[in-house]
Amino acid sequence: MKRKKDDQMVLAAVRLPQSLQERLKEAGGERGMGEEIRRRLEASFAAEIASPDPKTRELLNAIAFCAQEITRDFGPLSEEPYAFAVLKETISKLMTRCEPKGELVPNLQAEVSGIEFLFADEPSPPPEKAVAYYLGSWSHHQAAQAKKEERQ
Numbered sequence: 001m002k003r004k005k006d007d008q009m010v011l012a013a014v015r016l017p018q019s020l021q022e023r024l025k026e027a028g029g030e031r032g033m034g035e036e037i038r039r040r041l042e043a044s045f046a047a048e049i050a051s052p053d054p055k056t057r058e059l060l061n062a063i064a065f066c067a068q069e070i071t072r073d074f075g076p077l078s079e080e081p082y083a084f085a086v087l088k089e090t091i092s093k094l095m096t097r098c099e100p101k102g103e104l105v106p107n108l109q110a111e112v113s114g115i116e117f118l119f120a121d122e123p124s125p126p127p128e129k130a131v132a133y134y135l136g137s138w139s140h141h142q143a144a145q146a147k148k149e150e151r152q
Contacts, residue, residue: 039149059098066090106130 014037016024021033028036067077067087074083105124108116115133118125 055098059094062094063091066094 024036025033028034031039070083070087070090071077074080074086077084077087104127106119108119115130118129118133
């Protein structure tokens with residue numbers, strides 16, 4: 001693991017409950033507890049940036065909270081079909097609660113968007129067309145993050 005230059009880093013003392021320290025050490029593994037703390041702090045800021053809308057942030061926080069609770073009660077979502085089904089239904093109910101009223105007409109934010117190509121063939125494509133774009137974008141982002149973490 002490459003270390004960042006000392007002049008780019010600041011030492012900060014933080015008091016932690018012993019149980020949290022142990023969890024961070026375990027999660028950090030070979031990378032170490034300090035790197036795990038940095039990684040998690042960066043992720044928390046990235047999550048804020050990704051959802052500046054308060055209602056969207058509340059929805060994402062609700063999903064994250066429920067996922068943690070379900071995992072605690074039924075085991076890992078990636079390994080336990082029942083846990084996964086409970087989360088899937090929970091997300092569906094949360095989405096229904098938060099769904100805005102109105103027609104399914106795209107309100108393209110042209111000045112910040114890069115998806116104009118989706119509308120080349122039809123002015124109002126079905127949401128599934130946009131879903132495919134965003135899932136591909138997420139997959140690309142995940143691969144880029146993995147490479148970034150590899151280099152660090």
